[in-house]
Amino acid sequence: MSTSQTQTELAPYLQAWQNFLPDRAGEPAWLGTLRRNAFEQFEQQGIPDRTQEDWRFFPLNALRTTAFARPLPPALPSLQQMLQNHPLANQPGPLLVFCNGTFVPALSRLESMAAGIRVQNISTLLTDSPELLQPWLAQQNERQAGPFAALNTAFMEDGAALVLEKNCRLQQPVTVLFISQTLHQSSFTTPRLLVAAGENSQAALVEVFLSEGEQTAFTCSATEFALAAGAQIDHVRIAQENLQTIHISSTRAELQGNSRFASHNMALGGMLTRNDITVGLRGSGIHATLNGLYLAGGNSVIDNHTAIDHAMPHCESHELYRGILYGRAQGVFNGKIFVQLDAQKTDAKQTNQALLLSKDARLNTKPQLEIFADDVKCTHGATVGQLSRESLFYLRSRGIGEEEARAMLVQAFAADVTGRIPLETVSNYLQQMLPLRF
Amino acid sequence: MTLLEIKNLHAAAGEKTILRGINLVINPGEVHAIMGLNGSGKSTLANVLSGKDEYEVTQGEVLYEGEDLLEKSPEERARAGIFMAFQYPVELPGVNNTYFLKAAVNAIRRERGEQELDAYDFMKLVREKLKVLDIDESLLKRDVNTGFSGGEKKRNEIFQMAVLNPRLAILDETDSGLDIDALKAVGSGVTKLRSPERAVLVITHYQRLLNHIEPDFVHIQMDGRIVRSGDRSLALRVEEEGYSWLEEEVRNGLVNA
Numbered sequence: 001m002s003t004s005q006t007q008t009e010l011a012p013y014l015q016a017w018q019n020f021l022p023d024r025a026g027e028p029a030w031l032g033t034l035r036r037n038a039f040e041q042f043e044q045q046g047i048p049d050r051t052q053e054d055w056r057f058f059p060l061n062a063l064r065t066t067a068f069a070r071p072l073p074p075a076l077p078s079l080q081q082m083l084q085n086h087p088l089a090n091q092p093g094p095l096l097v098f099c100n101g102t103f104v105p106a107l108s109r110l111e112s113m114a115a116g117i118r119v120q121n122i123s124t125l126l127t128d129s130p131e132l133l134q135p136w137l138a139q140q141n142e143r144q145a146g147p148f149a150a151l152n153t154a155f156m157e158d159g160a161a162l163v164l165e166k167n168c169r170l171q172q173p174v175t176v177l178f179i180s181q182t183l184h185q186s187s188f189t190t191p192r193l194l195v196a197a198g199e200n201s202q203a204a205l206v207e208v209f210l211s212e213g214e215q216t217a218f219t220c221s222a223t224e225f226a227l228a229a230g231a232q233i234d235h236v237r238i239a240q241e242n243l244q245t246i247h248i249s250s251t252r253a254e255l256q257g258n259s260r261f262a263s264h265n266m267a268l269g270g271m272l273t274r275n276d277i278t279v280g281l282r283g284s285g286i287h288a289t290l291n292g293l294y295l296a297g298g299n300s301v302i303d304n305h306t307a308i309d310h311a312m313p314h315c316e317s318h319e320l321y322r323g324i325l326y327g328r329a330q331g332v333f334n335g336k337i338f339v340q341l342d343a344q345k346t347d348a349k350q351t352n353q354a355l356l357l358s359k360d361a362r363l364n365t366k367p368q369l370e371i372f373a374d375d376v377k378c379t380h381g382a383t384v385g386q387l388s389r390e391s392l393f394y395l396r397s398r399g400i401g402e403e404e405a406r407a408m409l410v411q412a413f414a415a416d417v418t419g420r421i422p423l424e425t426v427s428n429y430l431q432q433m434l435p436l437r438f
Numbered sequence: 439m440t441l442l443e444i445k446n447l448h449a450a451a452g453e454k455t456i457l458r459g460i461n462l463v464i465n466p467g468e469v470h471a472i473m474g475l476n477g478s479g480k481s482t483l484a485n486v487l488s489g490k491d492e493y494e495v496t497q498g499e500v501l502y503e504g505e506d507l508l509e510k511s512p513e514e515r516a517r518a519g520i521f522m523a524f525q526y527p528v529e530l531p532g533v534n535n536t537y538f539l540k541a542a543v544n545a546i547r548r549e550r551g552e553q554e555l556d557a558y559d560f561m562k563l564v565r566e567k568l569k570v571l572d573i574d575e576s577l578l579k580r581d582v583n584t585g586f587s588g589g590e591k592k593r594n595e596i597f598q599m600a601v602l603n604p605r606l607a608i609l610d611e612t613d614s615g616l617d618i619d620a621l622k623a624v625g626s627g628v629t630k631l632r633s634p635e636r637a638v639l640v641i642t643h644y645q646r647l648l649n650h651i652e653p654d655f656v657h658i659q660m661d662g663r664i665v666r667s668g669d670r671s672l673a674l675r676v677e678e679e680g681y682s683w684l685e686e687e688v689r690n691g692l693v694n695a
Contacts, residue, residue: 394528397488398542398598399516399549408541412532412581419532 009047012067020155028130034138038153045147057332057364058274058303062246068218071187074099082212083107091425093172094119099179101157101189116165119174122192123158132163136196140224140252149250152190152222159192164201173204173423180241182215193223197231204234206426211242218246225253232260236426240269243298247273257283264421265292267302268433274303284314292321293417296329303332310343322417323354324410325361326438332364337378339371346373350380355413357438407436441466441606441637448497449486456482458662467634471648472641473673474659475681480641481525484610488522489515517549521604523595525611530582538582539601546602567600571627589620596627608639613647625650645677658684665693
């Protein structure tokens with residue numbers, strides 16, 4: 001790609017950057033440096049094209065041809081109505097609501113927390129205790145995380161932060177809702193989630209992306225986890241935006257010895273969805289779980305890239321992804337597992353299973369194991385199939401109509417993944433969100 | 439009124455003709471048994487009646503309550519009151535037994551213009567049937583047939599039959615793979631479900647299930663046709679002497695008129 005082309009396609013972002021910077025004058029200097037470095041990196045890397053191996057199956061032209069505007073301020077009444085009976089907005093525990101990049105205190109619930117636990121929106125923390133954020137924000141593999149993680153850091157407006165001191169445990173999940181209100185115009189948002197979990201701390205987070213309205217949106221999300229020794233974190237990520245949305249996310253987790261990290265990546269909406277999840281196992285005795293469910297119909301594309309880096313001995317990683325593709329949807333699953341020379345006795349297991357429910361649905365699945373240690377157990381498996389005819393016939397022979405029978409079997413297929421989420425409200429919600437016809 | 443009438447039914451799987459002219463009349467309240475050796479087409483008959491699309495009917499017709507059965511989809515047949523207990527019930531991991539049965543009951547009720555059962559009434563019905571059949575309630579929490587033993591699967595079929603309350607129950611080799619206790623349990627379950635409104639068609643290789651479900655009529659199927667019909671004594675003779683005497687007679691042209 002020539003420089004002039006790159007500049008042309010980045011022009012809207014340059015313009016936005018020039019408008020954005022003056023607004024951030026009151027921020028700590030270190031953040032300004034982070035932002036400038038990140039934007040520079042975005043400029044250097046540009047928007048990937050399909051000649052790049054990691055972006056082979058992901059059509060990014062929409063990002064070149066659509067000029068996504070920074071969003072309007074949230075309109076509260078309709079938002080309030082939308083969340084009033086939403087099961088995830090009403091589950092117990094702290095709730096942070098963001099709309100079009102802005103924190104909405106009126107719809108959030110930040111009950112007082114025990115000492116050592118801070119759940120807050122990032123921009124408030126930047127004002128009242130920036131020292132809590134500085135050690136963690138944008139500190140992980142910024143160079144390797146790709147242009148979109150950099151784009152998020154450059155334009156990060158607000159988001160949620162959870163900072164847990166040693167031995168602090170949250171009894172109830174933290175729910176974070178990022179809503180794109182696209183009633184009248186397209187929008188570009190940069191949601192951020194940061195979790196710094198001290199030694200032996202524990203929490204569960206539910207990060208949810210929703211839309212209100214049917215206009216196009218570009219959600220460029222970034223999430224960072226830093227788990228100290230013995231910390232335990234469950235992260236549920238639910239992307240359920242409208243069918244015009246481009247959703248690109250980068251989730252990074254750095255795990256220290258004996259910690260447990262479970263990612264539950266639920267991709268149920270959007271037009272183009274790309275999730276990158278990168279987990280670094282930096283001590284011994286770590287358990288990392290990466291589960292995912294992806295569902296796409298119509299002309300949607302869903303692309304999950306996961307990478308697990310086993311750097312130290314005696315760690316386990318378990319990965320189960322299940323996909324449901326119908327219509328003309330395309331799915332991509334790429335699972336990298338690195339087992340470094342020092343990572344003896346690694347136990348890594350990866351499984352990707354997909355249902356293709358129409359003749360035009362497609363899946364590209366690629367396990368990628370790079371193993372440098374010699375005493376390890378690494379397995380991977382991928383299956384792609386249709387609903388079992390025998391099972392369908394069995395259900396129909398009991399009077400259940402074909403459409404309902406298909407939906408039941410799809411729900412059962414999904415339940416194996418949703419059922420692993422340790423929050424019943426969330427897994428029930430996900431099962432109810434599955435379509436009733438395919 | 440006749441419940442089921444099979445007239446000169448021919449069916450094929452691909453190129454291979456399996457049924458070569460089955461004739462059978464079943465009235466409400468009757469229990470019929472079809473016996474025969476492997477390969478005689480017994481299970482094909484059951485599958486054709488329940489609507490499995492692997493078979494093509496090449497000739498003949500089947501009337502159920504006076505209507506053409508063969509043009510109905512499998513779910514329409516079930517809603518009209520036909521129930522098939524499978525020889526190999528499939529496992530449905532992730533599909534809860536209670537949820538599955540409730541969907542089935544309500545699909546059938548909707549078709550009959552009856553109100554759907556709510557959770558309370560449905561559980562009442564289910565518990566009552568569990569009690570009648572002496573089945574443990576833990577069955578309700580499990581996924582359909584998943585990890586069940588052979589006997590548990592067959593008992594689950596009978597339990598489904600009890601809940602769905604069919605007018606015609608077809609038991610396809612329900613005795614295969616069962617030990618004596620399971621056989622007894624299944625047999626007594628079916629016997630408890632006998633009623634003047636319900637007919638049962640038992641398809642079996644061996645006579646032993648018929649010790650527990652006493653048939654009114656016994657038919658012997660060979661090479662895709664029913665070659666002899668009689669009462670219980672026919673089954674007993676087959677048990678004692680095997681099928682060769684009958685094969686001999688058939689070769690000599692002695693077939694049911």
